[in-house]
Amino acid sequence: MTYVNVITGFLGSGKTTTLRHLLSQKPAHENWAILVNEFGEVGIDGALLADQGAVLKEIPGGCMCCVNGLPMQIGLNMLLKQKPDRLLIEPTGLGHPKQILSLLTSDTYQPWLTLQATLCVLDARQLAETRYTENENFRDQLAAADVIIANKQDTYQPADQQRLAEWEAAAAAGRPVVAVQQGEVPLTWLARPRENQRELPDGAHHHAAAAAPRGLAALSLPGNQRWRRALNQGQGYTSCGWIFDDETVFDTIPLLEWVRLAPVERVKGVLRIPEGTLQVNRQGQDLHIETQAGAPADSRIEVINPGETDWNALQRDLLKIRLVTSA
Known part of the structure; x- marks a missing residue:
């Protein structure tokens, strides 16, 4: 059981x-x-x-x-x-x-x-x-x-x-x-046992529909692409996430500034930096960071915000702070 x-x-x-x-x-x-x-x-x-x-x-x-x-x-x-x-x-x-x-x-x-x-x-x-x-x-x-x-x-x-x-x-x-x-x-x-048996109302349909790729993410990238982007929408929120290959390394201080200043409500990521791994978790102005010696399998970062956001501008700034930028 x-x-x-x-x-x-x-x-x-x-x-x-x-x-x-x-x-x-x-x-x-x-x-x-x-x-x-x-x-x-x-x-x-x-x-x-x-x-x-x-x-x-x-x-x-x-x-x-x-x-x-x-x-x-x-x-x-x-x-x-x-x-x-x-x-x-x-x-x-x-x-x-x-x-x-x-x-x-x-x-x-x-x-x-x-x-x-x-x-x-x-x-x-x-x-x-x-x-x-x-x-x-x-x-x-x-x-x-x-x-x-x-x-x-x-x-x-x-x-x-x-x-x-x-x-x-x-x-x-x-x-x-x-x-x-x-x-x-x-x-x-x-x-503790489950004691709360109150009947909840039916929730609305909460499954998020994937948004159509836009900007750079809509391009037909070559087979050796180093990164990709994914968008998702639902309930008035949009998420935008990026995943980078295992050779991409980010410049630590500019990356922290990007996380801190991004005009969004939520930022979460696990990324490769010269020192190893950087974990970031930001809600509003609350920012928690953690570093580890080992390197992650890849780098991932995602932001969530209500309403529309200039994802391409955020993406351009994020791509600029890669230390490995050959693709």
Whole structure:
């Protein structure tokens, strides 16, 4: 029997950081698996979660939450065949939780898995903005959770603490609200039973449709191309991601400036630099960077923004800071 937890949370709440912290606490005798879905086509979380001691299956390019989401079922079946002791599922931050929870509790999967507590990772600063609080996914992710993880508490101002307390009083309905920073969730929360049985409304169709290539990405590149770009759109958001080959190296300081100054809401990447690997994670003005000695298999970076953005201008600036630019 495999124990399963769903880790939800809106864009930028810190789900991947939370997963990495949970994986760091994995008992040595247990086998774990991760099923992760991303809104963008490039797939950054898989690179961030690689080599963390768990079997990983990644579903990029939209939402695995649709009722007929075959990628979700295929990925789930592949992982369950390996009989992991625990499976952690991270849906995209733009995904609605109802269909995933319905699938996991269906008769089909009852002999194979036990669904335990669903955790929703929340950045309480988002409670101040109606673009979040009026978003049905944001609301229903919180409504579906057994435990609410108020992440990034070290960044909260008194007004954020007050809004979180008001939300807890009005909507938590006795469910625990745990304040943490850097996703430092105790492993014991995973073993809690699933007690929240409230019926969620049906979410809108959340599958993102891939946008047509534009600008440089629309060119017919030669077979030895060094990079490619992918766009994806849905729910008023657009993602643009780039993947570069294993010989491309970026100039570290200009790359950090590009990440810091890009006029977008979300930046996430794993890139090769002269010093090894640079991991970047930016939500709004919050920027987290991490370096590692070894080099990644390739370089990947993705940005997400509501509305239209000049992707070609961002791309031109990104291409300029490559140290290997022969193609």
